[in-house]
Amino acid sequence: MDSTSELPVILPRATKVPAPRQTPSLASKHVLVVGINYAPEPTGIAPYTTGMADHLTTRARSVTVLTGMPHYPNWQLDPQYRFRLRTREIGRQTGDEFDGVAGLGPNDGLLIRRLRHYVPSRQSAVRRAGYEFTFMMNCLSAKVEQRPDVVVAVTPSLGGAVAGARIARRAGAQLVVVVQDLMAKAATQSGISGGSGRVAAATAALERYAVRRADRVAVVSDAFRDQLHAYGVPDERIRLLPNWTHIHASGLSGPEARQALGWPQGVFTVVHTGNIGLKQDLGNLVEAARICAEHDAGVRFVIIGDGSQRSAVQDQARGLANLEFVDPLDGVKYPQSLAAADLLVVNERPGVGDMSLPSKLTSYLTAGRAVIAAVAPDGATAQELRRTDGAAHLVAPGDPKALAESVLALRRKPAHCNEMGVLGRVYAEANLGRDAAAARLDALIEECLTP
Structure with a gap:
């Protein structure tokens, strides 16, 4: 049996990567990142949200992260966080350096605020709703010391994206929603119990709410564009932000x-x-x-x-x-x-x-x-x-x-x-290099901050 030669071949497209630019305006700004998955979670979305926050710490005056308690991929709370409702942690949480620059940013550094939320041991639409709702409400009630100039909300979780949109509106901040997964599609395509009908419709309504209020929507795949268009997001507000490789090849045979x-x-x-x-x-x-x-x-x-x-x-x-x-x-x-x-x-x-x-x-x-x-x-x-x-x-x-x-x-x-x-x-x-991803992220944030 042949490999992909049996299939329609699409040659790699030349990837236009924005040239690295200086962003002096960001050096005086405060950035808030909202996402339920974060280091030390080893897989899934966490390495990318963590990498973005680490990178922005090297550019912005300060970065605050609102995130959940570590629980993925086994859907069990990390034992050291089991009896904690909220935590404050200062500084880098992983050795995965997004652009090779370690340490804190030019001024105030990185603050990670972890918020307790419901973690379902088994997956169903109702349990997932509880997971999303408890994280969203804790984000909305959390005190953010620095008023953000830019809010970067990562989906999943959908609750975090909705909370990010509300926080950005209250603060008069620019909003960037990074779409790693389309949650309404996930409700119907993933096979989760009770994930169709009204649940999918409610999920779509919340997802539409978050992305339509974004100044820019970043997608990890162009395949997501059609759904965003259906939500009423114009193409000029959508940017491609592919995930980068966050491991190094072992070098072993x-x-x-x-x-x-x-x-x-x-x-x-x-x-x-x-x-x-x-x-x-x-x-x-x-x-x-x-x-x-x-x-x-x-x-x-x-x-x-x-x-x-x-x-x-x-x-x-x-x-x-x-x-x-x-x-x-x-x-x-x-x-x-x-x-x-x-x-x-x-x-x-x-x-x-x-x-x-x-x-x-x-x-x-x-x-x-x-x-x-x-x-x-x-x-x-x-x-x-x-x-x-x-x-x-x-x-x-x-x-x-x-x-x-x-x-x-x-x-x-x-x-x-x-x-x-x-x-x-x-x-x-x-x-899939980190430099290209960092340049895209810089260009995206700068675009939001440019009058």
Whole structure:
């Protein structure tokens, strides 16, 4: 079976990156960042929100972050925050330097305000509403010492975006909404219990409220534009702000990485990392592993991460000797796990289209390993992977037989897998660098501050 050559090929588009500009006006301004996910959460949206705040700290007079208590991806409160209602933390929370500049900003630095909120151990529309509502109300009641000149609200959470819009209006501040996920689409596409009908309509109304009040809306994928247009956001207010790679490739060969992790040698290793939730539909990967076990004993699957569906997926995989579950890894072992893979997997529930772009894509492409994606052919993930010009092989979602057949076909083509990995790394170096992302963010903030 061929790789993406079977699919319509879209060559990488030349990415126009704004030239770095000095932003003296920002040096005297106060920035408020609102987002429920933040370091030390290791995956998902947190690394990007944290990176933006760290970068803005090097530019602005001060940056305040309103965020939640660490709880993702396992949807359990970090034990050290379990009995705390609110916290104040000063300074950088991660070693992931957005633009290579560490430390505090030109004047007052970084203040992180953590606010208690409901954390559902199981996902449903009602529980999700409680999660969003409690964070929103705590944001609106929180005292912000410095009146912000710019508010950057990150969705998800939707409650945080709505709160950011209200705070910006009260303060007379400019509002930037960064759309990592489209929450109304997520309500219908992710498979969350009770997520259709009135819940989806209410979510869409809140999402529309936040983005229509934004001076600029930043999207991580152009696939989100149509929904924003439907909300009444004119295209001239929408800017593309792709996520950047927040890991460094380990530099190890596959055998070296497997040795470092204690993984077996001499088997074709297929790895999935990140959240184990409804959207990821990893039961599909379990069944593909089952089919592979019947046809080829030399294929091993590894699912790394945690999430609301991990127990259910583990139950489904009981008895499979060729599939292993691994807890989330630290900043050293995670890049090693990517290097240890012969094939990296993106898997999405059938029906997931333009609601989100998996944050793992930047890490996968940077790692220089072949990618296989069981995703909707017209969705945001497929659109992004086609831009790599051959780094990924796309198969239909929800079809474990097709996924297994593709894995086995790629196992028989090691040279082709290596070529796919090289193409991914080339694309990442050209399009997913921190400098380009920092320049885009600077230009976006400067645009808001320019009369």
